[in-house]
Amino acid sequence: MTKSTFSLSNSLGLLALLLIMIALPFAIALFDGQSPAAVLGSETGSAKFIQGLLIEVFILAIYALSYDLVLGVTGLLSFGHAMFFAVGAYWTGIAFKSLGWGVGVTLLALVAAAVVQALLFGVVLARVKGITFALVTLGLASVFHIIIQATEFSTYTGADVGLQGVVVPEWIDTVDQRFRFYVIALLATFGFYLLYRRFVDSPTGRVCVAIRENEERALALGYNTFYFKLIALLLASITAAFAGFLHTVHQPIVSPNVASLGFTVAALLMILIGGVGTLSGAILGAAVFRLLEYYLERWFGPSASFLLGLIYIGLVFFLPYGIIGTWHISGFRLKGVTWLLERGRSQN
Amino acid sequence: MTFDRLKKNRTRLITLAILTVLFVTASRGMPADDWALTVLRGLSVGMITFLVAAGLSLIFGLMDVLNLAHGELFMIGAYVGWTVYVRPDTVVDLLTPICLVAVGLALLPLLEPTVDRWQKQLTGRLPQVWPWLTMTLGAGGVVWLFGRYPLSIWHPEEFSQSPGTFALAVDQGTLQVVPAESTGLIVVLGFLLAGFVLAAGIAGWRRLGTAPLSHSGLPRGAVMAGVLLLLVAAVCWLANDSLSNWLLNMNTTGRFFLAMGAATGAGVLLGGFVETTLIRPLYDRPIYQLMLTLGLSFIGIELVRAVWGRPEFTMPKAALFNGRGDGCPAESFADLLANQCATMSLFGARIRTYNEIFIIVVGLVVLIAVWILLQRTRLGMIIRAGVQDSEMVEALGINVRRVFTQVFALGVGLAALGGVLAAPSIGLSNDMGTRLLLLALIALAIGGLTSFPGAAAGAILVGLLQQFMIKYGQIGIPLPFLAEPFKPSPPLVPASAVLLMVVILLVLPQGLFGRNE
Incomplete structure (x- = not known):
């Protein structure tokens, strides 16, 4: 793959996508009979609601990107990735609520915390590999999950009800400044995507x-x-912690579930849906994952989970390498996919 | 030589020594009756975990599949066992349609050559389209007929008809069921026909691939299975009421053993089915197996919720373990058997027969049986060789794919047995599988991922550790420099198992019994 990713046509395509995404809330507002000014004023309506849903997609996309860097690009299977996200989310909440810090200081401290936890994983990384690494990271994340639920720290973490009552600085408040936060999340997603492309x-x-x-x-x-694996972990940790930051700013309540195995598995599902190791697949997978979950829940109620399971199994059989991965194969390029085949053979 | 081996396993021996010292220290801190109870409870939890971990370990070792649906299969075993135990009449009702549909599927090898000949005469897009249409027609027919099939069953939404109420009625011996109306011949024949239509669709779909027909001549096994299924369906249909009554009036002990057998059997069938249809196409794509098994576990939980409802309920204990009359609690094992006591006195502690003795006995029997299977039979030899290098085994002319199916079925069967065994002690809930899967994974990692004795040792270790933590949460640990004894809070119980795993894996990356790389 000697071709540069920053070719003219690629950049134009991305720019067009960015502009479409920025224009989308206005289009929805017009379609819904609101004036475009309502979007800027964060008035209640389907435009604001869709923006909220898309912000969640962007946050998940950044999180899935970071997991794709660890699993898809570097080939490290980690079951503790949710901890990266949860540290970011909880740290932001504690810094805003208990310490009363500003956004800048919080972000700086967030990077420091992310580096520390990546180094913690690095200690594990030096000793074990393969599925054992996955299980030890699962163990570390479970310990973190249990600590944030422990009653001893409930003044900071809110124990098992979750972190509540976080007051977000006004200029990025997602209720009054929905469109501004939407653009910030959108730009962050694109920024991280380009950064990761460049990194690969x-x-x-x-x-x-x-x-x-x-x-x-x-x-x-x-x-x-x-050292290379550690660099990938560091970058992924900082990215996921930033996604956690956005999550806390967007959601008033941080549930301890963001540290559970289930949330790591969600990241795994997102990149499997999109295509492992494709980066753009992580973003697409996050969108499919969140929108499917939301709309199935809305249309089918309690049986949504059953349909979701069926869809996952269907995806495994009909899109064998994820959406982007299968598209690449049935197109003419086999990049990022041959390793899966190789891996299957070498493991048997 | 011996010294070399000692030196090579130095870390392992030191770890085992530290664990022993910890165990002895923990034991000395409590009175004898508490100790006996804690150890037996730990062993009991360990045995349940072992039944799940054993299957996981065999499946992971042989096929490199980390089956994330294993916990849900454990749960399904529990629910199936409950149904056979509490509502055997529903099972008898259900057997007729299930067996009739299965007749068509069992005769699939017989249908395939005919379908193949017929399909070759089709032109255009028809060969690609008709299998899907036929499969939809068959499945739709089964669903439609099932909606019209009279079935005597519980209803989770109504309290008087809920599974919990029926469980209580069985416990008190007051179970009353309303038998379903008898089924007409047309519905029965309809199920048979729908099964054949479904099978024809599947046969056509299978012929779309490039694989050649696997066999020629009369497939004797398939015909035998078909006839047998037909026989079972006919008996259940014609003698529905007398069969139901016989089962309902049966001794609860006998019914409980029947439930154990039925759950294990259902697990074996389900495991074989899942492996051949879903897992097999994915051996080349290891990561996607995770997604598949995850999807399966979602489906499993939702199915259980749809059929048995969301609320938790209990499974009553069989008469053999529930005696409360004279001579109870029993003083010796002979008394225990004679009086069928619910509890017995051992070291001055009151020990529940089922939870703390029967589960451990069954676990040990399974442990030894599987151990003999692995070490003393030809199949076991192939499995052990396959764990080391399955490609080499295949190259030696052994049908490894068939062994894969057998091992998957065996693993799921063990998990289902664990489920039905655990149900009377921990109850039935929608999340029992998920909770146990995590424990089993920890046990697996501690013992060494692919080692069978490792899975057993890891499971027992995890069980003991948790029970000791719970006990010390009640009595407290006297620590130096602390005025009050330290009492581990409930969240520390799962955390202790996880921490043990992390520490052991960091010291011994291959686990306690894993092979050195």
């Missing part, structure tokens, strides 16, 4: 891909693979 094309990113393909060979070529 950079020499460091190429080594990460090499580790995914064959770690022994990368070692034999003289790369200290541990």
Whole structure:
């Protein structure tokens, strides 16, 4: 894959998509009979509601992107990824509510916290690999999940009811400044996507891909693979923590569920739906995941989960490598997918 | 030589020694009766965990499939066992349509050559389209007929008809059921026909692939299975009332053992079905197996919610474990058997026969049986070889795919047995599977992912640790520098198991019994 991702046509396509996404709330407002000014004024209506739903999609997309970097690009199976997100979400809530910090300081401290937890995972990374790494990270995340539910810290974390009553600075308040926050989340998603594209094309990113393909060979070529895996974890941790930050700003209540195994599995589902290791698939997968969940729940009520299960099984059989991955295969390129086949063979 | 081996396993031995010291220290901190109770409870929880972890470990070792639906299969085992135990008449009613539809599916190999010959004469897009249409028609027919099939069943929404009420009635011996109306011959034949239509559609769909017909001549096994299913369906249809009454008037002990057998059997069939239809196409795509099994677990939970409802309910204990008359609590095992006591005295503690003795006994029997299967039979030899290198086994001319199906069925059967065994002690709820899956995963990781003795040891370790934590949560641990004894709070119970796993894996990445890389 020597072709640069920043070719003219690609950039134009992305720019067009960005503009369409910015114009979307206005279009919905017009369609709904509101004036476009209502979007800027955050008036109640379906435009505001759809923006809220899309903000959730963007947050999940950033989170899924970070998981795709760990699993899809570097080939590390981690079951503790939800902790990265939850640390961001909880830290933001505690900084705003209990410490009364501003956005800038909070974000700086957030990066520090993200680095620390990535280093914690790095300690594990140096010792175990494969499915054992997945289980140890699951263990670390479970311990974190239990700690935030413990009654001892309920003044900070709110124990098992979740963190409530976070007062968000006015200029990014999602109730009064919905459109502004929508654009911020949208730009963040695009920014992280471009950053990740650039990272995968950079020499460091190429080594990460090499580790995914064959770690022994990368070692034999003289790369200290541990540092490259750690870099991927660091970047993913900071990204996921930022997604957690956006989550807390957007949602008034942070539930302890964001640290559970279920939330890691959600990230796994998103990138599997979109296509493992494709990056754009992570964003698409997050959109499909959240919108399916929401609309199935709305149309079918309690039996939505059953249909969701059926859809997942159907996807596995009819889109064998995710939406983007299968599209690449049935198109003419086989990138990012051959490793799955290789992996299947080498594991048997 | 011995010294070398000791040196090689140094870390492992030190870890085992530390665990033993911890166990002894924890034991000395409590009175003898508490200790006996805690250890037996730990073993009991450990045995249930083991039944789930054993299947997970075999499946993961042989096929590299981490079956995330295993906990839900455990749950389904519990619910199926409950149904056989509390409402056997419903099971008899259900057997007729299920067996009739299955006749068509069992005769699939017989249909395939005919369908193949017929399909080759079709032109245009018809060969691609008709299997889907026929399958939809068959499945729709089954659903439509089922809506018209008279069935005597519980209703979760009505309190007087809810599963919990029926369970209570069985416990008090006051169970009254209204038998369903008898079924007309037309409906019965309709089910048979719908089954054949469905099977024809599946046969046509299978012929769309490039695989050649697998066999020629009369498939004797398929015909036998078909005739047998037909026989069962006919008996259940014609002798519905007398069969139901016989089961309902049966001794609860006998019915409980029947329920254990039925749940295990249902698990084996379900496991075989899931492996052949869903898991098999995915051996080349390991990560997508996670998505598939996850989807399956969602479906499993929703199915259970739809059929048995959301509220938790109990499964009454069989008469053998529920005696409260003279001579109870029993003083010795002979007394226990003679009086069928619910409890017995051991080391001055009151021990519940079912929870703390029967579960452990059954767990041990299964442990030894599977151990013999693995170590002393040809199939076991193939499985052990396959865990090391399944490609090599295949190259030696052994049909590994068939062994995969057998092992998957066995693993799911064990999980289902665990479910029905656990149901009288922990009750039935929608999330019992999810909770147990996490425990089983931890046990698996502690013991070494693919090692069978490791799964057993890990499960027992996890069970003991949790029960000791619960006990010390009540009596407190006297720690130096602390005036009050430290009492672990309830959330620390699961956390302790997780922490144990993290520590053991960091010290011994391959687990306690895993092979050195």
